Amino acid sequence: MARNPERRIALVDAAIEVLAHEGARGLTFRAVDSKAGVPAGTASNYFASRDDLFTQTGARIYVRMTPKPEEVDDAMRPAPTRELYVELMRWLVRRMTVERTGYLALLELRLEATRRPALQAELNRAIRADLETNRRFHLDSGLPGDADAFLVIYLAMTGLLLEHFTLPQVLADRDLDDLVETVVTRIIPEK
Incomplete structure (x- = not known):
């Protein structure tokens, strides 16, 4: 798993954007990579699974909204x-x-x-x-x-x-x- 914390935050923030605009079904690694403007495959290096992506997005969202x-x-x-x-x-x-x-x-x-x-x-x-x-x-x-x-x-x-x-x-x-x-x-x- 990749260890760049700033990139992880950028990917999770991109996931938040994807969720808001595309819904849960639209939240894919490819969609997150595209929204974050990073090379294809980047998100899959930071999240073990789609469940992991959802969970980390859930953890981040309150940080953004507080x-x-x-x-x-x-x-x-x-x-x-x-x-x-x-x-x-x-x-x-x-x-x-x-x-x-x-x-x-x-x-x-x-x-x-x-x-x-x-x-x-x-x-x-x-x-x-x-x-x-x-x-x-x-x-x-x-x-x-x-x-x-x-x-x-x-x-x-x-x-x-x-x-x-x-x-x-x-x-x-x-x-x-x-x-x-x-x-x-x-x-x-x-x-």
């Missing part, structure tokens, strides 16, 4: 109120819109995980760890709402993002920022 700590620090400067919560969820939607490719690839990976145990294990690990980190952050930051309110927000925002990115016309008659505010104000109590 905001930098300084961005989180900037976002958390205002007092931890329900209004801040609304702004944080709007920020989440904006970040996912910028990283739309990553979000769509994650949806493809979630579906593919129902058929690939190693990928499912990796996504369970990564998403559970991310969820726990965000839950602890929520509770430690003093934002309003308990752990259950955080979980309901997570589930509601996941559904909102799914609708927004996969069937945007379903909610086309509603302003996205207003929808986010509605979700937050219906779930999170005022402080």
